Amino acid sequence: MEGNQINYQPVTADLLLALGYRKYSGEKLDVYYSSAICGHVGNCVRGNPHVFQVGRRPWIISDNGNQADTIRVINSCPTGALKYMIKN
Numbered sequence: 001m002e003g004n005q006i007n008y009q010p011v012t013a014d015l016l017l018a019l020g021y022r023k024y025s026g027e028k029l030d031v032y033y034s035s036a037i038c039g040h041v042g043n044c045v046r047g048n049p050h051v052f053q054v055g056r057r058p059w060i061i062s063d064n065g066n067q068a069d070t071i072r073v074i075n076s077c078p079t080g081a082l083k084y085m086i087k088n
Contacts, residue, residue, distance in 0.1 A: 026062030
């Protein structure tokens with residue numbers, strides 16, 4: 001699943017927020033998460049526990065990892081609960 005798309009269309013911050021995603025801001029990459037559609041599969045926390053760490057607040061810190069690796073982990077989310085936007 002592409003973490004920067006919904007129904008093969010590029011995501012926008014306004015769309016994701018309107019759909020109930022929560023924004024976790026980073027310097028170069030913003031990560032969005034929807035608890036409503038998360039299946040708790042755990043690809044994120046197993047894929048990069050430095051970025052995704054349950055029990056920490058905030059639990060997503062995109063600056064704690066390599067941008068390409070974080071995008072790879074987000075794209076592995078089978079439910080689409082994780083999305084991202086690269087900052088210009």
